[in-house]
Amino acid sequence: xxxxxxxxxxxxxxxxxxxxxxxxxxxxxxxxxxxxxxxxxxxxxxxxxxxxxxxxxxxxxxxxxxxxxxxxxxxxxxxxxxxxxxxxxxxxxxxxxxxxxxxxxxxxxxxxxxxxxxxxxxxxxxxxxxxxxxxxxxxxxxxxxxxxxxxxxxxxxxxxxxxxxxxxxxxxxxxxxxxxxxxxxxxxxxxxxxxxxxxxxxxxxxxxxxxxxxxxxxxxxxxxxxxxxxxxxxxxxxxxxxxxxxxxxxxxxxxxxxxxxxxxxxxxxxxxxxxxxxxxxxxxxxxxxxxxxxxxxxxxxxxxxxxxxxxxxxxxxxxxxxxxxxxxxxxxxxxxxxxxxxxxxxxx
Amino acid sequence: xxxxxxxxxxxxxxxxxxxxxxxxxxxxxxxxxxxxxxxxxxxxxxxxxxxxxxxxxxxxxxxxxxxxxxxxxxxxxxxxxxxxxxxxxxxxxxxxxxxxxxxxxxxxxxxxxxxxxxxxxxxxxxxxxxxxxxxxxxxxxxxxxxxxxxxxxxxxxxxxxxxxxxxxxxxxxxxxxxxxxxxxxxxxxxxxxxxxxxxxxxxxxxxxxxxxxxxxxxxxxxxxxxxxxxxxxxxxxxxxxxxxxxxxxxxxxxxxxxxxxxxxxxx
Numbered sequence: 055x056x057x058x059x060x061x062x063x064x065x066x067x068x069x070x071x072x073x074x075x076x077x078x079x080x081x082x083x084x085x086x087x088x089x090x091x092x093x094x095x096x097x098x099x100x101x102x103x104x105x106x107x108x109x110x111x112x113x114x115x116x117x118x119x120x121x122x123x124x125x126x127x128x129x130x131x132x133x134x135x136x137x138x139x140x141x142x143x144x145x146x147x148x149x150x151x152x153x154x155x156x157x158x159x160x161x162x163x164x165x166x167x168x169x170x171x172x173x174x175x176x177x178x179x180x181x182x183x184x185x186x187x188x189x190x191x192x193x194x195x196x197x198x199x200x201x202x203x204x205x206x207x208x209x210x211x212x213x214x215x216x217x218x219x220x221x222x223x224x225x226x227x228x229x230x231x232x233x234x235x236x237x238x239x240x241x242x243x244x245x246x247x248x249x250x251x252x253x254x255x256x257x258x259x260x261x262x263x264x265x266x267x268x269x270x271x272x273x274x275x276x277x278x279x280x281x282x283x284x285x286x287x288x289x290x291x292x293x294x295x296x297x298x299x300x301x302x303x304x305x306x307x308x309x310x311x312x313x314x315x316x317x318x319x320x321x322x323x324x325x326x327x328x329x330x331x332x333x334x335x336x337x338x339x340x341x342x343x344x345x346x347x348x349x350x351x352x353x354x355x356x357x358x359x360x361x362x363x364x365x366x367x368x369x370x371x372x373x374x375x376x377x378x379x380x381x382x383x384x385x386x387x388x389x390x391x392x393x394x395x396x397x398x399x400x401x402x
Numbered sequence: 403x404x405x406x407x408x409x410x411x412x413x414x415x416x417x418x419x420x421x422x423x424x425x426x427x428x429x430x431x432x433x434x435x436x437x438x439x440x441x442x443x444x445x446x447x448x449x450x451x452x453x454x455x456x457x458x459x460x461x462x463x464x465x466x467x468x469x470x471x472x473x474x475x476x477x478x479x480x481x482x483x484x485x486x487x488x489x490x491x492x493x494x495x496x497x498x499x500x501x502x503x504x505x506x507x508x509x510x511x512x513x514x515x516x517x518x519x520x521x522x523x524x525x526x527x528x529x530x531x532x533x534x535x536x537x538x539x540x541x542x543x544x545x546x547x548x549x550x551x552x553x554x555x556x557x558x559x560x561x562x563x564x565x566x567x568x569x570x571x572x573x574x575x576x577x578x579x580x581x582x583x584x585x586x587x588x589x590x591x592x593x594x595x596x597x598x599x600x601x602x603x604x605x606x607x608x609x610x611x612x613x614x615x616x617x618x619x620x621x622x623x624x625x626x627x628x629x630x631x632x633x634x635x636x637x638x639x640x641x642x643x644x645x646x647x648x649x650x651x652x653x654x655x656x657x658x659x660x661x662x663x664x665x666x667x668x669x
Contacts, residue, residue: 106569126572139570143588156575204574 056117056130056207056240057082058103063112065098065264072098074264075112082117085234085241087255089248091287095264096244097212103242104210105129116208127156132206136213138197140185146172146196147181153204171203174233191222198230202237209234211243215250227253248288252276260284279390282397285324291354294330294364296323296339297394305391307360309337309381314391315401322397324390327367328352331383332374338381341366346375425646431639432456439636459640468625469644471537475612475621476605478541479548483601484594486545487552492582494553495560509550517547521614528615535616543611548601555600559593560586603649 060078065071073095080086088096101107103114105126113122121129132153141149148155150168159167172178175195185193194214201209214230215223231254234241245251251258252272259269260283268280279285285293298305298314300321305314307323314321341364343357352367355374359382366382368374391400431439435452459465493499494506524543525534533539563586571581587594606623613624620628626641633641 104569104573106572125577126569127575127577131573133570133573135566135570137564137566139564139566141567141570141585143585152571153574156580200574 056119057084058117058208058240058242059113059115060099060103061113061115063099063102063114064110065095065102065107066110071264073102073109076264076266078259078266078269080240080242083238083240085243085254085256087243087245087251087258088261089245089251089258089288090261092246094261096246096261099261100210100212100242100244103208104131104133129208130206131208131210132201132204133210134194134197134201134212134214136216138190138193138217140193140196140200142185145182145184146177146188149185149196150181150199150203152200157204167203167205168199171199174202174236175199175229191218191226194218194226198233202233202239205237206239209239209241211241213245214243216245216247223250230254248290252288258288260287262287277388278399279324280399282322282324282392285390285392289326291327291365291367293324293326293390294366295392296325296359296362296364297321298323308340310339310384312384312386312389316391316393318394320394321400322392322394323384324392324399325384325388327354327365329385329388330366331385332366332368332372333381333383336381336383338383341380341382343374343376343378343380425650428639428642428646431636432643434636436634436636439639455636455640456643459637459644462629464620464625464629465622468620468622471540471619472606472622473648474537475541475544476602478538479544479605480598480602482541482545483548483552484556484598487549487597487601488556488590488594490549490553491556491558492560492586494557496565506554509553512546512550517543517610521611524611525614535619537619537621540612540615540619540621541605543615544605544608545601547608547611548604551604552597552601555597556590556594559590559597563589599652602652606645606649 058078058080060076060080062075062077063073064075065073076095076099078086088099090096098107102109105121105124109122113120115121116129116131141152144152147168150171151164154164154167168181169178172181175198177192177195177199180188180192180196185196188196194217198214215226218226227250243251243254252275255272257269258272258275260267260275262283268275268284270278275284275288279288279293282295285295296307298307298321300306300314300316300319303313304311305321305323306312312323314323339359341355341357341359343355345356347354347356348370351370353370353372353374355366355368357364357366374380392398393400432455433452434441435454490509494502499505528534528539533542567585567589568581571585572578576584608621609623609627612621613627616624622645626645630638630641
């Protein structure tokens, strides 16, 4: 068991900067998700922690030990790869035992640990099969079992569920969470899927363009995004951003007005689609519905407020349809005020 | 019988005939003695089949020595080609370095010079170094012929093995070399075996360099070329048969690996 400290890690490929001086603390036993779109540097960061990629500058500490210059095998970690990377020429048993064999563990220990890991991931029936005979989901389990068999101080996972179909992904996600909670392993989990990150992680670090935009608990990230990017990336449908003119400390648009922080003449009102009430007969933002999509649990409305595209999650029985014009009332406490130029949150 | 099946069978028969008929004709020539060689039409199984021609052939002075030389040269060529070609292929597959494309081209370019042009300078230099008329000398030239293929084939072989597998091995406690031995090599083995056989066959069949660079320590091909040009026809058939058999047997023996090459699942 060990915490991880990432100290001003920087990575450049020629002229391109993949990571711009990233610093991060991960507590012992914590589950951290690195979330971001492809090309944001999250996988590069993970590979630097694993030692598969060399940082341009900066240090990686695992449990107080500086591992920056060590090869992967001396860092005391395990990894689950996106394409599983299960060895095709070994049986499932030998795959799971691989790390232990490399540590020169004795045969009884190997047998005990392999069986423990296999039972955690429910792969006992396949132990003497070859990976070619397994389905994608089963291979994924083998890859996770192989990682857990060595009882690693740190577990790194690189989009481990992205090659599974939607239903299997959901099943594996909850199972993974259970298994990892039991083992209490410090885990860094790279994903571009925000529901995966929200569901699994203790904390999420949202990355964009080689920097960490925000780091915090899933609910904080969702409710109080620090930047416009975070609000737009986390949550489906994404947060709405409505530009409003400011006069005398109040932002006002149409029939809506609310006090706002900052002293600029324009501000962005960030509001989640489900945090807007439809105010029948009262004043609010004039919302013209252009598309209505019934999604079962909600009715997703897409339309415009003074030429700004927004989405609203209405009650499924609200009976609204394309062409309707209604007044919207954003819940004041749920609004995140963002600077209109930098896109960063202002005020509390 | 459906047309599709008929076409399929015709194709199979044609392909088999393509390979088997010439071998069969040579075999008949080798086993039916002086008269049989000139008889027409050929009988399917010669009535007067005898091992006489073969026996006489085997007793020609120097044949066994030449055969042994051939085996030594081919084995050395196979060894050198894999030992030098596989690392070159691995480097080409896994590392990006300046001038990689040029290097790739350069490898093929070594085959652009006809051996006939190189023969004289090679002979002179071999005499100077003391490699002339040795099996090692011939093996080195044959390696030069086989190496480009060995390097390029093994590079595509290694490219087909996902890098993630190696990285997984590193993470789980392997050094670079251990990962190569434990993970990459077993997966590449069938392909490397095919590369090795290819080098063996190239060397076994090569005659020009072997004839130019040796006087007494001839390989079988070079030896037969000089001896058989003065021999009766059925002896030539016997010699030809002896030349074919090892290649065929060798490929037959390792066919499992050749087929396994296509059956491997990488993930």
